[in-house]
Amino acid sequence: MLLFAGLRERAGRDELVLDGLPAGATVEQAIAQARGIVPGLDSVAFAVARNRRLLPAANGRREALAEGDELALLPPVSGG
Amino acid sequence: MASAFTDGRIDVEALVRSVASDEHGAICTFVGTARRRSEGKEVRRLRYEAYLPMAEAAVAEIVAAARARWPQAEIAARHRLGDCPLGEASVAVVAAAPHRDEAFAACRFVIDTVKAQAPIWKQEVFTDGTAWVGDPASFRSGGAGAAGGAGAAGGRGP
Numbered sequence: 434m435l436l437f438a439g440l441r442e443r444a445g446r447d448e449l450v451l452d453g454l455p456a457g458a459t460v461e462q463a464i465a466q467a468r469g470i471v472p473g474l475d476s477v478a479f480a481v482a483r484n485r486r487l488l489p490a491a492n493g494r495r496e497a498l499a500e501g502d503e504l505a506l507l508p509p510v511s512g513g
Numbered sequence: 514m515a516s517a518f519t520d521g522r523i524d525v526e527a528l529v530r531s532v533a534s535d536e537h538g539a540i541c542t543f544v545g546t547a548r549r550r551s552e553g554k555e556v557r558r559l560r561y562e563a564y565l566p567m568a569e570a571a572v573a574e575i576v577a578a579a580r581a582r583w584p585q586a587e588i589a590a591r592h593r594l595g596d597c598p599l600g601e602a603s604v605a606v607v608a609a610a611p612h613r614d615e616a617f618a619a620c621r622f623v624i625d626t627v628k629a630q631a632p633i634w635k636q637e638v639f640t641d642g643t644a645w646v647g648d649p650a651s652f653r654s655g656g657a658g659a660a661g662g663a664g665a666a667g668g669r670g671p
Contacts, residue, residue, distance in 0.1 A: 438562055438634035439651030476650040482632070485567040505564055505632075509647030512561070512568075512592060512633025513545050513604050513624065 434467055435505040440479060444471040454498065461494040463504055480507045515589075517572040518563060523591045523602040532587040532609040541616035543624045545604040547597045557638045559597040564632040568592075571631040578626070579608070579619045586610040586619040592633060603635075 434449045441447045451466050460481060468474050481488045482505040488494065498504075515531075525544055533540060547559045576588050587609045597603045604627070608620035627633075635646045642654040 435564065437564055437632070438636065439645040439648040441562075442645075442651060442653065473650065477648045482564070482567060485564075485570065505567070507564065507632050508634065508645065508651075510628075510630065510632055511635040511646035512563070512631050513628035513635070 434463060435503065436471070437505065438508050439477055440471065440474065440506050440508050443473045443476075457497050459494065460488065460496050460498060460504065463498060464494065464506075467506070474506075477508050479509075481505070482507055517569055517590050518565065518592050518594050520593070520595050523593055523605045525602060525605050525607075528589050528591055528605055528607045531589050532607050534587065534609065536585075536611065537587065537609040537616075538611055539613035539616040540607060540609040541613065541620040543604075543606045543620050544602045545624070546602055547599045549599050551637050551639075554637075554639050556599065557640060558599060559603060560636040560638060560643075561592070561594045561597060561603065562634045562636070563592070563594055568632050572627060575623055575626045575630070579623050582622070583608075583610060583615045583619045586615050588619055588623060590623055590627060592627070592631075 434451055436444050436447055436449065449467055449470055451463050454462060454466065460483065481494060483496065484503050488496065525542065529540055529542060549556055572590055576590060579588050580586060590606045592604045593602065606620050606624045608616045608623065610616040610619060636643055637646060642652055644652040
């Protein structure tokens with residue numbers, strides 16, 4: 434799971450390896466595991482990208498993960 | 514296609530040349546620059562980070578959407594990553610078109626959409642700490658002069 438900007442700083446690293454997720458685990462389960470690793474994960478609202486596509490805010494986190502998926506947590510963007 | 518990102522200074526003139534042609538009668542250039550004041554605080558410099566592969570795709574899609582909407586326009590965009598000193602360009606968008614209305618419209622569409630959608634993040638380095646824009650809880654005191662920080666988090670593999 435890739436982390437950027439303020440989330441990367443909170444974690445002290447730019448990538449988390451999530452072990453032991455059960456087969457068919459959802460995006461939300463992966464986030465729950467990250468929550469146990471990254472202090473203050475929920476002190477910023479973040480979007481989730483799966484394989485470089487934004488997941489829909491409504492129900493995207495219920496999607497089941499596949500082996501090798503690239504997840505990324507994206508804090509509010511501020512380019513420009 | 515050239516990358517939309519650079520670790521160094523943005524060459525705005527080269528960007529303008531890349532869209533210029535004698536088919537066009539107008540070239541609109543937007544340059545965003547690093548500002549010293551932010552909500553009453555003094556900024557020392559800005560620092561940018563991107564989710565590079567996704568951000569490249571996002572900018573390409575936004576430019577393609579603009580070209581679909583203004584088919585005669587030629588458009589290019591560059592965004593800086595890493596440290597951006599005050600006064601220097603952090604982003605530039607150029608749009609050439611036969612007439613100025615399309616050039617202005619396409620340029621504005623691209624910069625507005627890039628700012629709203631592309632996975633790019635700006636950190637303000639203040640005299641007393643750092644914070645990511647849009648993430649006030651990320652404020653960390655100290656470190657204004659410190660190198661600390663990732664700069665461009667680019668080119669990461671899968």
